[in-house]
Amino acid sequence: MPDPILEVENLSVDYLMDSGPVRAVDDVSFTLGGREFLAIVGESGCGKSTLLFAIAQLLAPPAEVAAGSVKFQGTNLVRLSDKDLSAVRWRDISVVMQSAMNALNPVKSIGAQFKDAMRAHGKYSGQEITDRSAEVLKMVGIDPVHLRSYPHQLSGGMRQRSMIAMAMLFTPDLIIMDEPTSALDVVAQRALMVQIKELQEQFGFAIIFVTHDMSLVSHFSDRLMVMYAGQTAEVGATRDIFDRPQHPYTKGLLEAFPSVRGPKTPLKGITGSPPDLAQLPPGCRFQPRCPVAFDECLTHQPELYPVNASLARCLRVRDRQADPDRMKDGVR
Amino acid sequence: MRYALRRLGFFILTLWAALTINFFLPRLMPGNPADAMVSKYRGNITPATLHQLEVLFGLNTQQNLFFQYLHYLGQVLTGNFGTSLEFYPRSVSSMIGGALWWTLGLVGITTIIAFLLGTGIGIVSAWRRGGTLDSIVPPVFVITSAIPYFWVGLMLVLIFSFAVHAFPSAGAYYTSTDSPGLNLTFIQDVINHAFLPALALTITTIGTWILTMRNTMITTLAEDYVRMARAKGLPGRRIMFDYAARNAILPNLTGFAMSLGFVLSGAILVEDVFNYPGVGQLLLTAVHSEDYPLMQALFLLITVAVLLAILAADIITALLDPRTRTAR
Amino acid sequence: MAAPVTAERPAARQLPGGHALRRIGKAIRSNRKATAGTVLLVLFTLISLFPGVIAHDDPVQDAYTPRLGFSTAHLLGTNSFGQDLWSQVVYGTRNVLEIAIVVGLLTTGIAVIIGVAAAYLGGVWDGVLSVFTDILLVIPLFPLLIVIAAYTNGANMFVLIAAITLTGWSYTARQLRSQALTLRSRDFLEAARVRGERRLYVILVEVIPTMTSLIVASFLTNALYAILFSSGLQFVGLGDPNTVSWGTTLYWAQNEAALQTGYPQWAIAPGLCIAAMGAAFALLNYAFDEIGNPALRPVRRPRRRRNA
Numbered sequence: 001m002p003d004p005i006l007e008v009e010n011l012s013v014d015y016l017m018d019s020g021p022v023r024a025v026d027d028v029s030f031t032l033g034g035r036e037f038l039a040i041v042g043e044s045g046c047g048k049s050t051l052l053f054a055i056a057q058l059l060a061p062p063a064e065v066a067a068g069s070v071k072f073q074g075t076n077l078v079r080l081s082d083k084d085l086s087a088v089r090w091r092d093i094s095v096v097m098q099s100a101m102n103a104l105n106p107v108k109s110i111g112a113q114f115k116d117a118m119r120a121h122g123k124y125s126g127q128e129i130t131d132r133s134a135e136v137l138k139m140v141g142i143d144p145v146h147l148r149s150y151p152h153q154l155s156g157g158m159r160q161r162s163m164i165a166m167a168m169l170f171t172p173d174l175i176i177m178d179e180p181t182s183a184l185d186v187v188a189q190r191a192l193m194v195q196i197k198e199l200q201e202q203f204g205f206a207i208i209f210v211t212h213d214m215s216l217v218s219h220f221s222d223r224l225m226v227m228y229a230g231q232t233a234e235v236g237a238t239r240d241i242f243d244r245p246q247h248p249y250t251k252g253l254l255e256a257f258p259s260v261r262g263p264k265t266p267l268k269g270i271t272g273s274p275p276d277l278a279q280l281p282p283g284c285r286f287q288p289r290c291p292v293a294f295d296e297c298l299t300h301q302p303e304l305y306p307v308n309a310s311l312a313r314c315l316r317v318r319d320r321q322a323d324p325d326r327m328k329d330g331v332r
Numbered sequence: 333m334r335y336a337l338r339r340l341g342f343f344i345l346t347l348w349a350a351l352t353i354n355f356f357l358p359r360l361m362p363g364n365p366a367d368a369m370v371s372k373y374r375g376n377i378t379p380a381t382l383h384q385l386e387v388l389f390g391l392n393t394q395q396n397l398f399f400q401y402l403h404y405l406g407q408v409l410t411g412n413f414g415t416s417l418e419f420y421p422r423s424v425s426s427m428i429g430g431a432l433w434w435t436l437g438l439v440g441i442t443t444i445i446a447f448l449l450g451t452g453i454g455i456v457s458a459w460r461r462g463g464t465l466d467s468i469v470p471p472v473f474v475i476t477s478a479i480p481y482f483w484v485g486l487m488l489v490l491i492f493s494f495a496v497h498a499f500p501s502a503g504a505y506y507t508s509t510d511s512p513g514l515n516l517t518f519i520q521d522v523i524n525h526a527f528l529p530a531l532a533l534t535i536t537t538i539g540t541w542i543l544t545m546r547n548t549m550i551t552t553l554a555e556d557y558v559r560m561a562r563a564k565g566l567p568g569r570r571i572m573f574d575y576a577a578r579n580a581i582l583p584n585l586t587g588f589a590m591s592l593g594f595v596l597s598g599a600i601l602v603e604d605v606f607n608y609p610g611v612g613q614l615l616l617t618a619v620h621s622e623d624y625p626l627m628q629a630l631f632l633l634i635t636v637a638v639l640l641a642i643l644a645a646d647i648i649t650a651l652l653d654p655r656t657r658t659a660r
Numbered sequence: 661m662a663a664p665v666t667a668e669r670p671a672a673r674q675l676p677g678g679h680a681l682r683r684i685g686k687a688i689r690s691n692r693k694a695t696a697g698t699v700l701l702v703l704f705t706l707i708s709l710f711p712g713v714i715a716h717d718d719p720v721q722d723a724y725t726p727r728l729g730f731s732t733a734h735l736l737g738t739n740s741f742g743q744d745l746w747s748q749v750v751y752g753t754r755n756v757l758e759i760a761i762v763v764g765l766l767t768t769g770i771a772v773i774i775g776v777a778a779a780y781l782g783g784v785w786d787g788v789l790s791v792f793t794d795i796l797l798v799i800p801l802f803p804l805l806i807v808i809a810a811y812t813n814g815a816n817m818f819v820l821i822a823a824i825t826l827t828g829w830s831y832t833a834r835q836l837r838s839q840a841l842t843l844r845s846r847d848f849l850e851a852a853r854v855r856g857e858r859r860l861y862v863i864l865v866e867v868i869p870t871m872t873s874l875i876v877a878s879f880l881t882n883a884l885y886a887i888l889f890s891s892g893l894q895f896v897g898l899g900d901p902n903t904v905s906w907g908t909t910l911y912w913a914q915n916e917a918a919l920q921t922g923y924p925q926w927a928i929a930p931g932l933c934i935a936a937m938g939a940a941f942a943l944l945n946y947a948f949d950e951i952g953n954p955a956l957r958p959v960r961r962p963r964r965r966r967n968a
Contacts, residue, residue: 058559061462089565102556105575107582107654116574117564150654166564342794349795353804361811368813471693474946478938480888482895482910483931490919490927547949590798597802597892604896605914615803616896619810627810634803642798 005173005206006032006055011068013047013054016061022278023066024050026230034173037200037207039221039238041214041253045274047230048210052178055208056095057085072174091121094167096177100159104151110162111147117169136165140195157188164196174206181216193220215257218242226250229275229285236310246312248290284315292316335656339646343639350635354628355404358389359397366390369622373417381421384414388625408632418623427626428611428633434504435610438526439592439599442533447588449534450541451581457542458549458580459572469542477539481598485532485605492528499528502607529606537595544584552580582653589645593638694947700940708754715750719743719904736925740916748909749929755905756937759817759890763824764883770829771878772868775836779844780863790837796830805889809898816900820890828885832878839874843867873948880945884938891934906930 013025025047032038040048053059055070057077070077072093077085097103105113114133118124124132134144140161151159160180167175177196181189197220200207211217217224218238225235226249234247245251252270272289275281281288287297296315304311305318358366366389370382377385387407390400407414413424457469493501504525552558553576561571600612607613611630618626650656707714717724720743728738736745778789808823809815815823868875893899894907897915901908909930913919918926 053559056563058563060554060559086565086567089563091565095560095563097556097560099556103560105557105561105579107578107652108574109654116561116566116570120564120566120570152655342791345791346795346798350799353799354807357807358811361808365811365813470946471943474693474942475935475939478884478888478942479935480891480895480931480938482892483927483935486910486914486919486927486931490924494919494924543946593798593800594802596800600802600806601892601895615806619806620897622810624810627807631803631807634800635798638798638800 004031004033005073006208007069007071008032008055009069009071011051011054011070012066013050013059013063014066015063017278019278021066024063024230024277025054027068028227028232029068030225030232030235032174032206032208034206035200035204036223037197037209037221038223038225039214039217040208040210040225040227041212041217042227042233043212043274045277046227048227049178051227052176052208052210056093056176058095086120090117090172091170092172093174093176094170094172096160096163096167096175096180098179099183100156100163101151101183103163104159106151109148109150110154110166114147114166114169117166121170132169136168137162139168139199140165156184157192160184160188160192161195164192164199168199168203171203172205174208177207177209179211180209181211181213189216193217196220214253226253229280230277231285231313232304232311233286233314234310234312235304236308240308240310244308246307246310246317247286247314248292248316249286250312252289252291284313286314339643343643346639347636350632351405351408352401354631355401358624365622366624369417369624372622373420376420377415377417378421381415384412385625388414388628413629413632414625416618416623416626418617418621418626424626424629427614428629431609431611431614432633434608435596435599435603435612437522438529438533438603438608438610439595441526442530442537443592443595445530446534446538446541450538451545451577453538454542454545455549455572455577455580458546458553459568459576461550461553466546469546473539473542476535477537477543479536480601481532481536482601482605484535485529485602488528488532489605500525501528504609525608529602529608532602532605533595533598536598537591540591540594541588544587545580548580548584549576552576555579578652582649585645585649585652586642589641590638592641593634596634596637691947691950693943693950697940697943697947700936701944704753704757704937704940707750708757711747711750711753715744715747717744717747719747719751720902730925736929737923739912739918739923739926740921741912745909745926745929748904749906749933751904752906752909752930753933755817755903756887756891756907756934759821759824760883760887760937760941762821763828763886763890764879766821766825767829767882767886768832768875768879770825771833771836771882772871772875774829775833776840776863776867776871778833778837779840780867793830793833793837796827797834801827802889802892805893806896806898809893814900815893815898817903820893820899824886824889828882828889832881836871836874836878839871840867843870873951877945877948880941880948884941884945887934887938887941906934910934 008031009029011025011028012023014021014023028051030038040051042048050059050063053063054065055077057070057080059065065078068078072088075088077088080088104110108116111130111133114136115129118129118132130147133147137144137146142158142161142165146154146158146162154162160183163180180196181192184192193216196207196209199205209217209221214224221238223236224238224241226233226241226247228249234241234245234250241250242254245254249270256267256269270289275285275288281298283296283298283300284290284293284302287293290297294315300315302313302315302318304313305321307317307321366385369389370385374382384407387400387403390397395403411425416422416424416427419427453465453469457466460466489501492498504522555576557579558571558575561575566575596612599610600615602608603610603612604616611633615627615630618624618630724738724742724744726738726740726742730737736749739745739748774789774793778786778793781789804827805815805823809819812819890899891905891907891910894903894905895910895914897911899905899908899911901911907930910927913923913926913930916926918924
């Protein structure tokens, strides 16, 4: 791929609790190309939102980056001073959050919040600000008259779209989205995804999209990263992961979603619940819930092993690469 | 609109409750305090005043309780609070009028300073969580809000009036040397005399402002829109004021108004220590001299003051919060 | 006597039943404010129970030469009536602590009953109780107490306790009602309801134990106000001038112009004690806020690894 715009290397994030640090994101690495759409999926508490905030340098105490680097266009954001970081914010990287009702200041009009963002990054005249604000609103299909509106006066879908508009103010190179569709109904969700994809195609920015809903991103993302208990479980091209899931967790997730077409198969959930990050099992983190775990899984922590064009954190994957035909416990 | 009507209804109800308390208390107390009051003053007052007292306190009357009550309400609601006994023949209203300005000044200045300084410290302390300011603010001000007002007053007098002769220890101005009016010496003198009482009141009340503001700020700072503001790269000061403080203060305004009751209570005690001629001292004088008409009127006045403050706070909150402004 | 400061107490942080008390014990030990407050309170309790251990004189006996200064015989000197000041202060502890605890308990009891009843009865009853509570909340309490004390010609212990209790429950009642309301819809209560338990059972066995932390905090708040109100009344001469209490000692100090005549310890000592006991309750109360709402706890600033 041409020069990636984002390189996350061995990023770890700790929450400093009274009883000691708890690692919420453990040694995550990935790269992102200029026009790529990367989806990060996982259950609640798997660390995906923490990862997102860590990348955007929006962690708040007691969370802090414990190790690793986040290189955006070559510069490590973790080591930047506040001043330099401010220059990058919004111009080059912007953020869209989960619930616009909570992410927009309730006592300021939409227009005033757009103005704040613009004023923070350069000297613009009042007219320039109004023009640009109207322009981005039109991009997402909102009448610019709503610049005067307050957040509570807009519908849920409109609020979410105005957040995306705000994120587009400087047509950044990277937009990070934290479950932007979760607060919407199914129809609005789809509409929003289509809109986001269109904007991406038109303006050519990269997207990191966090969600718990795999099926939502299946048609939109280029690459998919599945997280479990703070670690990357599997990462690869979206199509590959859906067609040939390697990690037992990914398989479990896919089997939990019914498909509209295809034969009717009984739904299978994944038994159990995610581990307490303060008390992790000694071996593989997924092992207690894994239908195909074997002895070594109890003691040995798997790395990310390459398989086809993806990576998967599973000992079976490691063994399959070494000896494709060997069976273990009757399972390959 | 409906909300406004409900609030207004509540205020009227509270006023009625205060009037009713005033009516029933002397009648319910053992030992018939009203009789004692009347016998103390009987020789010095006109029959008209005596009649007023009878209406207020139900003495010598054949009327049943209900009619007494109506009669009483009628009298009070027409603004007739009667004649002061201790300060006979001046009316209660005129006595209060004279003292009211002193207390307004004292409490007014104190509230403004405590509000500005208090919310300011609360905001900054929450903004810089874990910093030096934030680690000393809570324990220090938790303690200051537990100290009795009068003791702070006494200590200030001790230190600044007697040990170091910096400020006068009593009164509102030097009655012997000054002529009240808008001249510079008088104004300077007033400020001089008001300094210690105001300081005492501020020290004890500021704790509440600071701690409440800090607590709400901390909750507000965890909100998504604050994180969003950081993501936008907005300068820290703008986030602190425009995004966090503006939201944090809204739920507190009415609470601040309600705490006016405590500030006024503090003013009573501070005026006692400093012999300050405000309504607080007047109340205590009335109590000690069994001038019950004056005392009742002052109680009503203080209640009304708190109600007006709450009303003002409600209006200001509604104006500042666009959600209430634009709601149908 | 500033207006009370308590944080929003999110119901989600409450723990059911007996766990709460054990947690409270552990929390007290780990929170510095709570430890300080507890130590002070224990100290005062011991003093009030065994005053004779540290003070050898009868506080009311005016047998000594008036206006003596500090000495080993009279640690704080004597007042203008010839009474030993140290004894006055030590013996006065009991009166103040009694008022604090009795009023605290009674007031909290009333507040719990009214607050929880309003939340659970709902409808008209809630409306009536709430309006009643709000009215008492708005009416300034100290002036009301002054008026009551005026009519009784000075408030003795009984009147003080009764008056403060009957008027001071409104603030904590409101807080308790708020929390009870949020608990109404919690899952474990739904479970109890589905099991067919009667409302009273649900309230007594499930709800109130969950509110333990708030109830304890209410007790502390009410005790603090009892101290400040009662000593305030005594200070302005509306208490019983013959009781041995810090407030009355201060009253006499002011009356006899202690500050002006060079015997400031008469005013300093009892006031300091009131402040200390008040601070003890206030610190414990604030510590409870932090225990109940972890967001308020002291925060460690993360290591900043940025270049300036």
